[in-house]
Amino acid sequence: MSAQTVMTLEALQALVEEILDKAGASPRAAGAVARTIVAGERDGCAAHGLYRIEGCLRTIKAGKVDPRAEPSLADDGSAILRVEAKGGFSGPAFELGAPVLAARARELGLAALVLNDCTHFSALWPEVEVLTDMGLAALALCPSYAVVAPSGGIRPLLGTNPLAFGWPRRGGPPYVFDFATSAAARGEVELRRRAGEPLPEGWALDSGGAPTTDPEKALEGAMLPFGGHKGSALATMIELLAGSMIGDRTSAEALEHLGATNLAPQHGELILAFDPERFAAGRPGDPFARAEILFEAILGQGARLPSQRRFTVRARTLAEGVRLSAQETERLERMRRLGLDALG
Amino acid sequence: MSAQTVMTLEALQALVEEILDKAGASPRAAGAVARTIVAGERDGCAAHGLYRIEGCLRTIKAGKVDPRAEPSLADDGSAILRVEAKGGFSGPAFELGAPVLAARARELGLAALVLNDCTHFSALWPEVEVLTDMGLAALALCPSYAVVAPSGGIRPLLGTNPLAFGWPRRGGPPYVFDFATSAAARGEVELRRRAGEPLPEGWALDSGGAPTTDPEKALEGAMLPFGGHKGSALATMIELLAGSMIGDRTSAEALEHLGATNLAPQHGELILAFDPERFAAGRPGDPFARAEILFEAILGQGARLPSQRRFTVRARTLAEGVRLSAQETERLERMRRLGLDALG
Numbered sequence: 001m002s003a004q005t006v007m008t009l010e011a012l013q014a015l016v017e018e019i020l021d022k023a024g025a026s027p028r029a030a031g032a033v034a035r036t037i038v039a040g041e042r043d044g045c046a047a048h049g050l051y052r053i054e055g056c057l058r059t060i061k062a063g064k065v066d067p068r069a070e071p072s073l074a075d076d077g078s079a080i081l082r083v084e085a086k087g088g089f090s091g092p093a094f095e096l097g098a099p100v101l102a103a104r105a106r107e108l109g110l111a112a113l114v115l116n117d118c119t120h121f122s123a124l125w126p127e128v129e130v131l132t133d134m135g136l137a138a139l140a141l142c143p144s145y146a147v148v149a150p151s152g153g154i155r156p157l158l159g160t161n162p163l164a165f166g167w168p169r170r171g172g173p174p175y176v177f178d179f180a181t182s183a184a185a186r187g188e189v190e191l192r193r194r195a196g197e198p199l200p201e202g203w204a205l206d207s208g209g210a211p212t213t214d215p216e217k218a219l220e221g222a223m224l225p226f227g228g229h230k231g232s233a234l235a236t237m238i239e240l241l242a243g244s245m246i247g248d249r250t251s252a253e254a255l256e257h258l259g260a261t262n263l264a265p266q267h268g269e270l271i272l273a274f275d276p277e278r279f280a281a282g283r284p285g286d287p288f289a290r291a292e293i294l295f296e297a298i299l300g301q302g303a304r305l306p307s308q309r310r311f312t313v314r315a316r317t318l319a320e321g322v323r324l325s326a327q328e329t330e331r332l333e334r335m336r337r338l339g340l341d342a343l344g
Numbered sequence: 345m346s347a348q349t350v351m352t353l354e355a356l357q358a359l360v361e362e363i364l365d366k367a368g369a370s371p372r373a374a375g376a377v378a379r380t381i382v383a384g385e386r387d388g389c390a391a392h393g394l395y396r397i398e399g400c401l402r403t404i405k406a407g408k409v410d411p412r413a414e415p416s417l418a419d420d421g422s423a424i425l426r427v428e429a430k431g432g433f434s435g436p437a438f439e440l441g442a443p444v445l446a447a448r449a450r451e452l453g454l455a456a457l458v459l460n461d462c463t464h465f466s467a468l469w470p471e472v473e474v475l476t477d478m479g480l481a482a483l484a485l486c487p488s489y490a491v492v493a494p495s496g497g498i499r500p501l502l503g504t505n506p507l508a509f510g511w512p513r514r515g516g517p518p519y520v521f522d523f524a525t526s527a528a529a530r531g532e533v534e535l536r537r538r539a540g541e542p543l544p545e546g547w548a549l550d551s552g553g554a555p556t557t558d559p560e561k562a563l564e565g566a567m568l569p570f571g572g573h574k575g576s577a578l579a580t581m582i583e584l585l586a587g588s589m590i591g592d593r594t595s596a597e598a599l600e601h602l603g604a605t606n607l608a609p610q611h612g613e614l615i616l617a618f619d620p621e622r623f624a625a626g627r628p629g630d631p632f633a634r635a636e637i638l639f640e641a642i643l644g645q646g647a648r649l650p651s652q653r654r655f656t657v658r659a660r661t662l663a664e665g666v667r668l669s670a671q672e673t674e675r676l677e678r679m680r681r682l683g684l685d686a687l688g
Contacts, residue, residue: 079423080453080622109424110616112454114623137589139581153647157638165581175584177577209645227571233521233650236642237483237509240519244635245481245620247627252641272454272616276589278424279458283591291588294501297596298580301553303497306577 005329006321013038015332016053022339023057025067025089032091036122041322044313047187048123050328053335054343055121056089059264061340065089065119071096079104079111085118090269093118094127101273102134109278113271114246120144121264124164125178125307131273132166132174140164141242142269145255148182149222151232154209156222159251159265160185161238168276170288173314175295177306181235182223186261189215189223242270349673350665357382359676360397366683367401369411369433376435380466385666388657391531392467394672397679398687399465400433403608405684409433409463415440423448423455429462434613437462438471445617446478453622457615458590464488465608468508469522469651475617476510476518484508485586486613489599492526493566495576498553500566503595503609504529505582512620514632517658519639521650525579526567530605533559533567586614 007015013034020030033056040048059065069088073096075081081100085093097113104111124140131138144159164178183203192199193215204218205211212218225231243250248268249257258265280287295305324332335342351359357378364374377400384392403409413432417440419425425444429437441457448455468484475482488503508522527547536543537559548562549555556562569575587594592612593601602609624631639649668676679686 074626078451078453078622079455082626107422108452109422110454110456111423112618112623116627137585149645150642150647153642153645155645157641157645165577167581167584175580177574177581179574179577181574226574229650230521230523230525230570230575232647233509233523236519236638237511237521239638240511240635241481241618244631244638245618245623247624247629247631250634250638252638274456274585274589278422279456279589280591282418282426283460285591287588287591290594291584294580294583294588294594294596297501298494298497301494301497301499301501303494303576306573 003326005324005326007324008321009038009042009317012041012322015336016050019053019332019335019339020056020067022336023060023067024339025060026070026092028092029067029069029089032095033089036091036126039126040123042314042317043310044317045123045310047185050332052121053332055262055264057335057340057343058262059119059121061343062260062263064258064263064266073097073100075100079108080114081111082114082116084116087117087266088119090115090118090120091122094130094269094271098127098130101271102131102136105136105273105275106278109275111273113273115269115271116246116248117266118269119264119266120269123178124162125166125176127271128164128166128176128178129174131271132168132176135168135275135277137168137274137276138166139272139274140269141238143239143243143249143251143254143267145258145261145265146251147186147223147255147261148225148235148251149205149209150236151225151229154205154222157252158225158232158235158239159254160223161235161251163234163238167291168288169292169295173307173311175291175305179226181225181231181238183226183231184223186219186223189218193219242268246270347670349668349670351668352665353382353386353661356385356666359680360394363397363676363679363683364400364411366680367404367411368683369404370414370436372436373411373413373433376439377433380435380470383470384467386658386661387654388661389467389654391529394676396465397676399606399608401679401684401687402606403463403465405687406607408602408607408610417441417444419444423452424458425455426458426460428460431461431610432463434459434462434464435466438474438613438615442471442474445615446475446480449480449617449619450622453619455617457617459613459615460590460592461610462613463608463610464613467522468506469510469520471615472508472510472520472522473518475615476512476520479512479619479621481512481618481620482510483616484613485582487583487587487593487595487598487611489602489605489609490596491530491567491599491605492569492579492595493549493553494580495569495573498549498566501596502569502576502579502583503598504567505579505595507578507582511635512632513636513639517651517655519635519649523570525569525575525582527570527575528567530563530567533562537563586612590614
């Protein structure tokens with residue numbers, strides 16, 4: 001058994017910031033991007049944890065993201081707040097907008113944060129949880145790049161277009177889900193390709209538009225939406241609201257701009273924040289207490305709440321720190337020393 | 345071949361209003377409810393057309409809706425508008441709030457309309473289309489009554505919880521979808537029961553919580569959400585946003601209040617309206633023109649847009665009127681003469 005290193009989350013945050021700094025990121029960007037990556041690692045989401053650092057570095061090296069871009073907030077006093085990320089990462093743009101979004105949602109009951117021109121690589125739940133931590137419900141949507149065919153179609157057009165929702169719970173982690181509107185994430189297809197395993201039916205089409213269970217053919221063809229025409233409709237709604245409506249790229253445009261599916265795409269994002277206390281004002285009952293009755297009824301019949309596994313891992317890493325293999329530690333150390341040159 | 349009557353939509357609207365008036369509805373309620381029912385019939389949605397009149401009358405007769413309730417609007421200048429339906433139908437409540445919602449969405453960019461304590465029997469697309477007709481994008485959600493088990497669960501808890509979305513298109517019908525977050529509508533299970541046909545896998549559980557394809561057992565048990573845990577998460581989000589958050593009944597509470605599944609349930613509804621021109625302001629391109637590129641790409645690969653069948657039927661009935669069988673005409677005439685006594 002190889003040696004393991006245990007790191008506190010604070011130490012890991014500092015290390016990832018140092019790596020991003022060495023790769024050319026501004027302090028603001030390094031802090032925000034590192035927070036997202038460390039949150040993924042903390043929650044045991046391998047696909048959104050330390051693994052993502054290399055993707056960030058690759059995207060910086062390809063010149064597809066400006067790691068020193070200074071996001072700017074536009075606020076006309078309406079229910080729409082806009083942060084121009086100016087080709088930087090989404091993290092610093094979100095962090096600039098989130099407190100203003102929360103204040104506006106408290107003031108008006110409901111508000112929207114638009115992020116424009118940002119490079120997006122992370123899950124949406126870290127953002128949603130920033131808002132639930134402030135007592136707000138939140139809905140976040142964004143396109144990605146065109147790898148999914150619409151239901152009844154034959155070619156990639158839609159993105160894996162995630163949708164995340166959060167509801168604050170007192171005295172515990174929030175109710176949070178965050179899922180792709182595709183039948184599976186592209187990474188899951190890649191994993192099956194490497195393992196030589198077939199895909200389940202309904203995941204993908206080959207390049208001719210015919211259903212396939214061959215991962216290789218699926219990667220050359222198109223993914224399918226989850227839940228047939230309903231998932232396809234949701235994915236289309238996300239293109240419209242978080243693409244066309246906010247004056248930013250659709251998934252087709254993001255892929256065209258990027259020219260590759262191994263770099264982080266650039267597009268916009270839409271986050272809605274709701275103040276439940278404003279929405280429930282004057283009505284019987286406390287909205288948070290009433291929601292608990294629903295959660296108890298779900299759990300009481302043996303079903304699970306989404307993100308339960310994440311919260312279990314989180315409790316453990318918060319207490320014990322994160323365990324890194326010797327290989328992981330070495331790779332991080334190499335990136336810390338060499339920055340973009342670590343990509344070889 | 346039996347005799348058919350052809351009626352213009354205007355004549356049908358007047359007839360349905362007369363029936364509702366005879367059943368005790370106020371002019372405001374009769375007009376609004378009739379508009380929804382005639383819209384369903386106009387678009388060839390049998391399940392939401394004239395067929396619904398008897399359900400409305402049954403619900404009035406059971407004392408579960410107040411057909412003379414006068415909805416009232418509360419407006420504190422924020423992004424939340426609230427209409428108390430006071431136990432009346434949702435239609436008149438929506439019609440009272442919709443113009444104010446549209447004006448607020450134009451002013452703030454984004455606004456929400458909450459309907460409380462309303463009896464809901466209609467599809468959500470008629471409401472969404474009122475907003476798209478005013479150039480706004482709209483999202484509408486509501487619980488129903490507990491007939492759906494959460495993913496991984498065994499008992500009814502969630503409703504069929506519909507979600508509808510609309511996006512305005514210039515010079516043509518809007519992009520609109522409206523679907524239940526259950527695998528199928530309860531009516532579809534009932535139809536298969538009558539036809540003696542089994543259900544597809546994944547639609548339902550029996551009363552012991554085991555998967556079943558027997559419609560009889562499914563009606564005694566629970567429906568399942570569409571798309572597995574993702575559909576279940578969406579249905580839960582709808583309970584939270586359009587139930588707990590707006591201080592109104594969840595699907596479990598609506599069923600408890602109603603005590604039956606053959607009457608229209610009473611709960612709330614949440615409608616969000618977005619002004620795309622406000623969201624796109626200062627960004628490159630026109631949001632509506634950009635959305636058309638997406639629609640063309642969907643259609644260009646042989647996929648369909650949701651609601652296309654409805655819009656085709658609509659174009660025909662707008663030109664030719666609605667055809668009623670002798671039996672339908674007789675039933676409508678009987679209700680017009682007898683009001684609630686027509687229920688026997």
